[in-house]
Each structure stands twice: as C-alpha cells, then as structure tokens.
Amino acid sequence: MTITSLKTPSKSDALLDRLLLRQEIEEFNAAYAEALDNGPLSDWPDFFAEDGLYVITARENHNAGLPVGLVYCEGKGMLRDRIFAIEKTAMFAPRYMRHFIANTRIVENRANGEIVATANYLLLQTLFDRPEAKLHQIGTYYDIFVRVDAALKLKQRRAVYDNLLIDNSVVYPV
C-alpha cells in the first residue's frame, strides 16, 4: 500500500501542498530558533519582512485585545536596534536559551498570499550559577507569513506567553 493510493489526485495535491508548507514553516522555525539559541543574533531580523511586526505579550493581554508588548517592534529597523542594544549596551547575567517549537498549524492560506499559522513554543533558560534550566516562557506564536523572493518571511509574529509572571527579565527575543 502506498500513501498516494489512498487519495484522489486533486486532494493529494492539496494535502501535499499543505504538508510541504507546514514542513517549510517548521524548517523556518527551526532556523529561527537556531539564530536565537546559537546565534548569530544579527540573523534574527532577516526572518521578518521589511515592515514586519514583532510583539511579545502575555496571554492576558492577547485575550483581552490589549495591544501592549513586552517587546513591540514595527519594522526590521527596530528589530535590528533591539539586537544592537542586547549585544552592545545591555547589562545582564550570561545565560543559554533553548527553544522547542511544536504543534505547527496552518490556520489560513489567504488569497493574497498571506499564510496565517500558529505554533506552540517552549523556551528554557539556563543561568550559569544554577543547576537547572528554568521554564522561561510557554506560549504560542500567532504568525502571518508572506513570501519575499519566494522565501517565507514573517509579516507578523506575536509571541503570546501563558506564564504571566516573568522570571525577572526577558533579555533575548522569543
């Protein structure tokens, strides 16, 4: 038995497209996580379209429609400024970050080429003076992708975390 034998040709195309797109988004997210976990951080803004919006916010704000962001960046310029500040000016204790991204789901493939998707994320943070890695954030990415020169880019990423109480500070992007 083969997989294709179970499907009608037209459906199979759609499914295949879907699987391919999902795989593409998962690869995108893996690369995204790699940039944030292992660097270089300066790669991170390139995951966004030029006018991309990036917001980290708590579930309570997201559900209530409140616009505030822990990080609120409109456009790649602000993303690059943030990386610049983290690398060149900010003072914080050294740490390792590790992303786990799962449950990738395509919500809508819009006629204008925008792809609405979500994925759950788990982010662990390890400080150098403690034996354990601590749960830094648990949440969901609410994304809108577009294609720029055929490559997926984020037009919008809202990282919405469930653990409302942040452990001290959020240094790196999520």
Added chain:
Amino acid sequence: MGWLRAASFSDLKEGGVVGVDVAGTPVALYLLDGALYATHNICTHQFAFLSDGYVEDGCVECPLHQGQFDIRTGEAKCAPVTGRLATYAVKRAGDDVFVDLETTATVEAAAPAMPVGQDSRTFVIVGGGQAGCRAAQHLRGEGFAGRIVMIAEEAHPPYERPPLSKDLLLGKISSADCHVLKAPELAALDVDLRTGTRAGAIDRKARQVALSTGERLGYDKLLIATGARARYLPDVDGVLYLRTMEDAQAIGQALATAQRLAIIGGGFIGLELASVARARGVEVVVIEREPVLMSRILPPAIGQAFQALAESTGVAFRLGAALAGIRRNGVGTQLVFADGSEMVADLVVAGIGAIANTELAETAGLSVAGGIVIDEACRTSDANIFAAGDCALYPQAVAGRRIRLESWANAEAQGRAAALAMLGKPAEAPDLPWFWTEQFGLNIQMVGIPHAGDRVAVQGEIGAPESVYLTERDGHIASAIIFGDAETFRIARRRFQKGEDPSAGLKGLRWLDQQKESSMGYERTLESLPQQAAPAATPAAKQYVWPADGLTRVPDWVYTDDHIYGLEVEKIFKGHTWNYVGLEAEIPKAGDFIRSYVGPIPVVVSRDEQGGINVFENRCSHRAAEFCRELRGNATEFVCPYHQWTYDLKGNLAGIPFRRGVDGKGGMPKDFNQADHHPRKLAVTTRGGVIFASYADDMEPFDAYLGPEMTREFDATFDGRKLVVLGYYRNTLPGNWKLYHENLKDPYHATLLHTFLVTFGLLVAGNKSLMLCDESGRHGAMCSAKSEKTVVSDDSKKEMRAYKEGMVLEEPRFMDFKPEFDSPWSVTMSTIWPNLIVQREMNTLGVRHIVPEGPNQFTMIWTMFGFEGDDEEMTRHRLRQGNLMGPAGFLGLEDNEAIKFVQDGMKNVPNGQHLVALDPGTPAGTADTLISESAIRAMYKHWRDVIGV
C-alpha cells in the same frame, strides 16, 4: 500704704531671689549686679512661688513650667506664661529693704506703636479659644492697628481648657479664673468679640465669612482657630464628656454625689478626671480599649507608668476591654463588655479623644488631613487664611505622620506664629513642644514629641514620683517625660532646647529591653506581630542594631530577614499608608472587579451598583479560601466555591447556604450575626483615576499623604484625562522589594548602568535633573529633562564606562518626546510609598505595583496606559516607546538584573552592610545632583521610624 519694710539686705544674694511676705502680699526680691528689684512672687500662669525658681539673664524662671519673666519689667518672656508679673518699687536704707506695693517699678515696656484705627484692614479670627485669643493679643502687641473681629461659638469670653479637668473640677478656682485674659486686658485689645456666633462658610474669592447672624463679614486676613470637639460614643445616652465649661460644671456637680465613676478612655483627660475623682473620694474605674494606656501616642512603658501612678491611688483599670453596650437602669448606668461581663457606675464620663473642627476649612476647599494643613508660619493653602491650635496639624511630621498636638503650649505658640504671619512678619524659631498634666498629686511634664515606637530609658521606678523617661527615635532623644521633679525637668528641657544631650547628668538611666522589662503591655504589643517565632533568647531589639555610622550604612538584614519582613507587612503595608490597588479605568462599570494586592495580601477591588469603589481581603470569612480567582471580570456577587458563601460587591456577607440548617437541625448558632462576618474591608481613596487602599481608618487625604511637591508631580501625570489601559506586564524579581524603590531613588546608577539612556541623551550627568523627596522621606521622584543634542564631555565619558560612541539607532523615532504634560520634566519616576511606581518615561506611561513575597522576592505588576483621545499613531508611539521599560525594556531589564545581583551578593557574602554615603551635603532629602544617595537615606530615615530600629 507707702514704703513697707520687706527684708534685710544681708538676706539677699547677688544673682538670686528670695520670697517675702509684705503686708499679706507675696513678693519676690532680687539682687542683680548690685541693684534691687521686686515682683509679685506668684507666677501668673499657675500657682507657684517664683522664689523657688531660677534667676538667669535678668529673668526669673518659674519652677513649675519654666515660664520666664523679665525681673525689671515683669514682662512674660516665653511660653507658657503670658500674663505680665506685677513689679514694685523697691529701695534700700542701710540693711533694710523697702517695697511700695502701690507703685510699679520704674522701667516700663514700650507702648504699642500705633493707636487702633489708623489701619483700614480687618482681621477676622474664627474661634474664641486660647489660640485665637492669643493671636489677637499678639496682633496688638506687634502693633496691628486695624480691626479685629473674633467669632466665638461659645457664650463665654475666651477661656483656657486645662483647668477644666483639674482645679476647676476640684473647686479650687472659679470659671472666671479660666479666662485667657482678664476683662480689662481683653477690653484693652479692642477686639470686636461676637460670642454665641457661628461662622458658617468662607467665600475665599470675595474674602468674606458668612455668620450665623446672616452677616457677611469681609476680611483681609482670616485665622481659623476653631479648636476641637469631644469625640462621642455613637448612640449612647447617659454618658458625660469633658470639653467645655458647661461640661466641667456638669461633671463637677455629678461628682459631688457620685460614689462610683466609670471613665471610658485612659487618656490624659480620663486620668486627670480620675485624679480629681479620687481626691474627692469617688471610686474610679478606667476602661480602655487598648491593652496599654495611650498606646497610640506613647511607648508602652510610659503608658504603664501612668497606669502605675494611678493605681497607687486606688484607681482600677479594665484594659483591652471592648464595650458592647451602655444602658441606664434603676441604680445607675450599666456597662456591658464584649466578653459578657458587666459593671454599674453612677457616673460615666468618656474621654475618647477629640475631633478637630475642620468643617469650615474643608468646605472652603483648604487642605485638610485630620487637621488643617499648615506650615511653620500657620499658613494654610490659601495665602490669606491661617490656622492655629487644636484644629490645625503640627507642621512637622512625627515618626512619619502628621499629628495634632492638642496642647495648651501648642495653642499658645501657634497663636503667636499666626499673628506674626498675618502681619507679614518673619516666623520665629519654634520652641520645642511642651506639655504638662497634673494627676495624683504630681505635676508631670513632657518636652519634645514621643511616639509609640520609641525606645525608652527610665530613671527611677516606673510610675513613681521623680521618675524620668527619655524616649529615643532614629538615634536621637525625641522626648523627655518627668513625673513631678520640676528641677530635673528644667535642666532636661534647657538641654533639649540647646541641642545638648538631655540624658547628661541623669544617673541610673536604664534602657528598657523591650521584651524583658515589660510587665504588662509591652509583651502583648510584640505578640500581636507575626513572626513571633523568633526565639526569646534573641530579643528583637538586640538583634537588629543599626550601624553606628547612621543612615550612610544600610545593614543586610534590612533586606534579608524574615522577622523584619513581618514587621514591614504589619507596620508598613497594613500600617499608616495608602497602597496602590488599581486604576479606575480597570473597573469602569458596576460589577467590574480586579484581583489586587496590598503588600502581599490579596484583595478584591470592585465597583458597586452605586458607583462606589470597594477594597476587601480576598479571603472567605468561613474557611479562609481565596474566593476570587479571576484576574478581572464583571460580577453581581462573589461566591466562595468551597461552601458557596456569597459576598456582595461591597464585600458584605450576603448569603450562607443552610444557615438555619435542615429540618430544624444543624445550621449556624441562633445569635450568629451575618453582618459581623465579612472579609476585612479597607479604606479607599482615589486621585486622578488611581485607586489606593489602606488598613488604617484614620488616613489623611491622599494629597496630604504625598505632600505638595509630590502631589504636583502626580497631578502632572494624572492630569484629568481619562486613562485607557494598554496592557499588563508581570514579573517576579529575586530581590527585596525596597531595592526597587532604592533603584529609583538612586540617580547615580542611571548614567552608569543604562548606556541606552546616556547615548541617546535621555539622561546625562549634567542634564537638568532633580531627585525630589517629600518631607517624610518616603516618597520620591527622579526627574530629568531630555537634552536635544547629546554632548558628552570627554571627562564625563571616561567616568561613564557604559558610554559607547558611534552608536546609532535605525529607528530613533521611538525615542521622540511629544510634550503633553504640564511639567518641566520629560521623564519622571515617582516612588509612592509603599507599593507604587509611576513611570512617566516621556510618552510611555505606566504604574508599577510592588507585591512583596517575603524578604527575598517580589512581583511587579505593570499596568501600561494612554489617554482617551490618543489617536492611533499616539497609541503606537506609546507602545514603541514601551521598549525602554518593562521586564524586557532596554532600561528595565538592566534594573531587574542589577537587583538580582544585589540580592545574590547579600545571600552569598552575608552579614554585611551597604554604603550609601554619596552627597554628604544633603544628609537626607531632595538632591539637585544626580551623584547623590540622599533620597535613599531619606527613605531609611522614615523606614526606621516606622519599623522602630
């Protein structure tokens, strides 16, 4: 009579005084630099022989209350004496000294400069008591020649109240003896005295006072000296009070036949009355709600001293006794206590404090906070209106709180200060507060202001004659109280006034160990605090010793100790503070609620059907369940999920399932009163859309709590525009909650830690800036003005290692400042004690709510907001600028990290102390340089007062 022989010259001593009797008149004779002087020998204040007093600098000082008279002129020189002493012509012939009682001494004081009537101004004094009368006297004495109108509600000419509970009750003096001024003196002042008249309202714009007679009286300057009235027990008949002449007369009559007197309230009035009653042979029981006498104003050991003295004359006490009811029966008045016990008395008098008569000031819109708010010169918030006496607050905070002194000496001093200020004359250096009471045969005097939390040193046996008490607060002697030893008191008072150590010369002073020494109340006071698990072998007072260097050092235990944290919860968060709990914009509609915190204690903030805001503990009164679990929402009632006990929006217990049981079985006891069982409700106030709550039921209004400068800054941010909540951040910081206050009272760190600030010109050492503190030291505001083009001198760059040249933002627009506030500052960070930070970082605005969770951790709840009327671009500007602050903010995350480092340092290298010595030129308080830690020191000055270490 002419010249009468008074004494032998050889009996006189140079620089001394002797008392003689001249034809029945007591005369004091003095020899000063070889010259003879004679005065009447009895103080014009109270009965004491001046010849038992003390001669210095041409003055004689009364042994009783240290009033001074000029020996040459008889002029009264200082409080408490005001009446001139009679002087007599005196001469010497050989060894005989002669006095002429009908001729005054030749030296006379200058007459008033200007005859009355040549000044067209009208000064109105509302209040016919001691402060008002003295003000009138000093106005004339200082040469005021305009019209003085005095509005007095009582029918009497101005009279003094101290004798009402003393000599008048004993029948030693008549009511006329209580008058502040004798009839001819009062007449000479040419005051238009309107007795039996009430001032109903002040029209500040028209400068008129509306009188009960219908007249509208114009004024150029107005003095409010309306005094205070007795606090009444609610809904009780058959209880007398002591405030007015009529009260005293009624009590005096009742005492004549009474056999058993019950006094409700063990304060000074109650004890003086007890003393009089005992002297008249009446049995006395004093009933006091608190476990120690006067525990709100005196350290417990001193309350015990007063109790011991009273007990030595047979007064019985019922302490910690709550009255449940008072009713008349056939034999007398029956008092029923909460514990079910009863007693009967044939006379019941309550002395449970006084309420300042501030209604006139309040309705006129003057600043009032339990008393009229005035400065040292008795000025209110209106330049033409002054206040003095019992109705006004003492201008200085005592242990972090504004109080009313309600003393004779204060009325005297403020009466004079007000007169000077009304005339535009400079204020005089104030005397130290002074107070006296007479009870059980002792004259007891007090100088300085004691506070319940002071440490106490005692000489002699507690409560015994000649015992001496010094109280210490914040490393200084705060007050001296002496039981019936006028000479020792005189010395201590003079030392006090000169700023010398009043304990010098007191042998046998011993500091009371707060736990061991107490035989009655003190232990109970400590027991009422949590964390009492501290082993008895290490008494709190010994374990927590502040470094000898004072406020420039802060010991680690301030930040790490569980017992200290427990004290903070009780004395600060549950103490006399306004705690932030939320924004009105979060609960706009009836039924809206949020979960919030006062200190670590969870509370519910709700809006009821009438639009009122209620704050109550989030704890079911049945089994303690934290019943409200949602962050926010809308409800008609709150139902505890465990047993369905139901609370209304005001926090009242509205329903209990099966309260009456089932089939006549089970259920609550019959006498169960639902109204008595509700979560603890807190006092609530709002300002500019911000909600505050307090466990204290006697909080001053919020503006008085902040002080004028902090209020101005608060109002600049909350300027009347309606707030729109943009969202929340919450983060938990591994540090002591006070470190967050300190971080924002430490402008020194801002230029060094935050490269971002410096590089983009938000803050540079040398920018226009201010570290503001309120008078109490607990609140602060770090203020700076953004400089347009950053020019950092090379010298400064070297000092600030964080500075990075060539750093350029791709999107600098988020750093723009769009002016929208009536303030010279583009950035202010206000620390509002004890749990609020107001962030006005250019256009990104937020309130940060500090929720402590033990000494080593706290949570911050950030509520970011904009204003109604912001267009979309303005809202987005605020959101973009929000990248500066918050747990991920360019600046915010650095502060959080630094606080963690500090707590780590204390944890890993323990038992040290912090050095906060920058800017010694400003010991504590507002600093005009960024390189200062004076605001941190100011905070600890207040903190130590409140915590008592």
